[in-house]
Amino acid sequence: MKQVAILGLSYFGQAVLDELLEMDVDILLIDKDREVLDRYRDTVSAAIGMDVINQEALEKTLPKHIDAVIIDMGKNIEASILAASYCKKLEIGTIIAKAETDAHGEILGIVGATKVVFPNREAAKRIVPQIVSNLVLNYLPVGGNLVIAEIEIPDSFIGKTVLELDLRKKFGLNLISVRSSETEYTLFTPEYRFQEKDIALVSGTEFDVDQFTGRLEKEGAKRSIFNSIREIFSKK
């Protein structure tokens, strides 16, 4: 059975805990706040009230051959950096730390985090394309210039099959799955015929997806209502 320690039960730490509780994993919680620990004491292997920046205590408590450590000290950036460096000294193989800023993430990587997570930035990257495009429902950059997007199919698709549309050839898009607005994603055949309100999950380069969903369309130089606001509030 895998053994995982969570250092700090801030929002991300708690969310990881909720997921781990669904699985067959040994969980060790460490946090200064005993009230938070008490909430989970009965559901985990161990819940220890302790300051993670007490190096000696941490080294005594943390098993050396633990599979992974999750670090989320909330706004206490210094504590997360120290905790990551102590875990590195213990030669823990997987050290996952939460960061908010580039600088924080960079330091965590330098002192020993094997993976730095930016939940807010990642969520922002998914949300913003949905704001600027009408067709996109969900958008996920997956590395390189490849993105995965959930899009409402344009009306021109209705009644045509996957094979007929040949998304890859015409738009450079790879169809991953299709669902009607109500049902769940499933595997599909090339003979599948698109229906009204279908949602398609596609992958492609950022450029191809943006072009297909109209994010690249220019709307001309409309006068912005914000210009008026700016004139009123700007002190320049």
Added chain:
Amino acid sequence: MKQVAILGLSYFGQAVLDELLEMDVDILLIDKDREVLDRYRDTVSAAIGMDVINQEALEKTLPKHIDAVIIDMGKNIEASILAASYCKKLEIGTIIAKAETDAHGEILGIVGATKVVFPNREAAKRIVPQIVSNLVLNYLPVGGNLVIAEIEIPDSFIGKTVLELDLRKKFGLNLISVRSSETEYTLFTPEYRFQEKDIALVSGTEFDVDQFTGRLEKEGAKRSIFNSIREIFSKK
């Protein structure tokens, strides 16, 4: 040009702002903290120091026909709920609010948020499968029972082509893209031959991906090192 307002520049609000600044979008910032606003004043259309729970002031400031509003009041849960309800009264079409807990998210939906975002929970859902499986590098539930996962290819794939392996037939997996550990994701042909250290991006049902990556393997009833810790620390 689309017009977007960000109410509250907590971590998520700032991350959304960073993304929006890359795009051709009109941005209005509203926050109580003028020091934070000053950092962005020169890069956005308007930066207004104001309490979002002052309904009258908010209604005067927020253009009725704005495309989207992003709400992130950090730990101030009451303020985010009030802001969402005021935006609803203004009949704003897209109201995106950040939440941490189920209850918070549910209330935001009730009072008028059109989309509730849980960045920490979403990041946790991606991270946890990586902890419990050795092959998985990234893991994303996309709705229904479909997941997208970035996996290290098993040694048995090396030297075989995409066509030969027929992942869909043998494992129920749909290959989205392949990259070597260094390079970026690109489109691939069925004739592509897997190489050592290739990373594959695949989609499939949660069950199929978990089975393929070994998350479903049982490791027997090994005695947990945590049991000892539990015995020491448990008061029961």
